[in-house]
Amino acid sequence: MSDPRQLLGYRAVQEEGLDDWRFFLMKLHARFATGSFVKGLELVTRITDAAEAANHHPDVVLTYPHVDVDLSSHDVGGVTSRDIDLARQISAVAAELGVEAVPREVSTLELGLDVPAADEVAPFWAAVLGYDVRARWPEVFDPGGRNNTLWFQTSPGATGEVQQRFHLDIVVPREVAEERLQEALAAGGTLVTDGHAPAFWVLADRHGNKVCICTADGREPDEDA
Known part of the structure; x- marks a missing residue:
């Protein structure tokens, strides 16, 4: 190093x-x-x-x-x-x-928005929120570091007049993630998929609203590799 x-x-x-x-x-x-x-x-x-x-x-x-x-x-x-x-x-x-x-x-809460193409909407959200566009990621962020990052998930079907497609990402330490998962399931949630674990698990509440429990394990790039 x-x-x-x-x-x-x-x-x-x-x-x-x-x-x-x-x-x-x-x-x-x-x-x-x-x-x-x-x-x-x-x-x-x-x-x-x-x-x-x-x-x-x-x-x-x-x-x-x-x-x-x-x-x-x-x-x-x-x-x-x-x-x-x-x-x-x-x-x-x-x-x-x-x-x-x-x-x-420790944890960090992010907001995710499903969009057809991040580069088409990122400037709008940066302007309306007073944020900057992150060069390396499809997201906009508060340069003062106080407010939540908004990132854009590519979803080709999110077009036309549809309900707004936000979801939450809660990022936690790796050793906490599966405990949090079990607590959420016990509170009435359902597991949508664990196909990307341990990077993230997708859950839904009783009404079908989705949230991701995320960790850095398998999610963060290994820049030093």
């Missing part, structure tokens, strides 16, 4: 043994259970010091019981050795402060 601009894929990140972190959607994600706002602010301050020293800056959200941290190299659009190094430093800081990592709690 000598090249700090080399994108790392799912398998390479897994081999780094970052127990506090989970990798999906081209980012490292961590949650630290601080238990108080004061302890959270102390952790954020220490993260800031480490980030400034490395000249590499994460996205950090401070709430009363948690600090959420996302790491990616924005200049190349994914995870690199810079993120691995800073993740290790942040974990060390948290351990020093007695703050526990709770990686099973």
Whole structure:
């Protein structure tokens, strides 16, 4: 990992043994259970010091019981050795402060829209939402990192005057996915298909509305391969 601009894929990140972190959607994600706002602010301050020293800056959200941290190299659009190094430093800081990592709690919610051709509608959605178009993926995203990404799934039948074809993707750590699946089935859902597992499982509620439980396993490209 000598090249700090080399994108790392799912398998390479897994081999780094970052127990506090989970990798999906081209980012490292961590949650630290601080238990108080004061302890959270102390952790954020220490993260800031480490980030400034490395000249590499994460996205950090401070709430009363948690600090959420996302790491990616924005200049190349994914995870690199810079993120691995800073993740290790942040974990060390948290351990020093007695703050526990709770990686099973991290997740990201995406919105998916079935369309005949993404390039025909992406500019519209970017304009109406105030988003940017992602060059490498059929999606538009909030450049401020606050709001949910909207991605476009190619569906040739989604033409004419049909009901709007949105669905949700909930992206979770690999070890959580099948537990979440079973909980959803117990709550009245049905399994539409597991043909793409462990990348994703498609479920439906009692009315047929679909949702995907997703992981990085088999979904993220192995850029380092």
